[in-house]
Amino acid sequence: MRDDETDPVLARRTALAVLGAGLAAGCSTYGGTQAPPPAAQQPPAAGGTELGPAGDIPVGGGKVFADKQVVVTQPAAGTFAAFSAVCTHQGCTVDAVADGTINCPCHGSKFKIADGSVANGPASQPLPKKAVTVTGGKVTLA
Structure with missing residues (x-):
């Protein structure tokens, strides 16, 4: 026994x-999708990973690339920023960019499109920044 x-x-x-x-x-x-474990994330190919046309990123808004775990924003015309799409609260993937914020569906955290800082909790840490370039009208994750 x-x-x-x-x-x-x-x-x-x-x-x-x-x-x-x-x-x-x-x-x-x-309430949302959880980010894959780091081991499952693939490193970017040499020269970066093309995300799509810059025209798909609205001025004052952004676009979530869930499969690449990145969100790209355009806070002002011609100014692009990128952040991890993984919410710093509990690891859900953000799903929308609206009204100047990047929004997480799990618990309501919101992040500012200009710098990824917390606009509304429960998250207390900003979204980590990612490097992107815009060349020839294409957005590329560096």
Whole structure:
């Protein structure tokens, strides 16, 4: 017979450990898509990864490239910025850019399109910056 079958304290600890692991797994994907683990992310190809036409990025807005885990914004005409599309609160992928903010569907965090700083929590850290270039009308992730 195992110790945890006879000792009520050990049995309770085992049950709590199993329950805690299940709750943590369930919360990690609530309401949105979770970012893939870093090992699954591919490094950019030599010369960068083309994201698409610069014309697809609206002035005062942006576009989420969920498959590349990046969001590109154009806060002012001809000025482009890029950030990780992974919310710094709990790792969900942001899904929209509207009214001057990058928005996370999971818990309502919002980030400013100009610099990725937090406009509305619960996130407390800004979105990490990414390097992009615009050449020949194409946006490329460096």
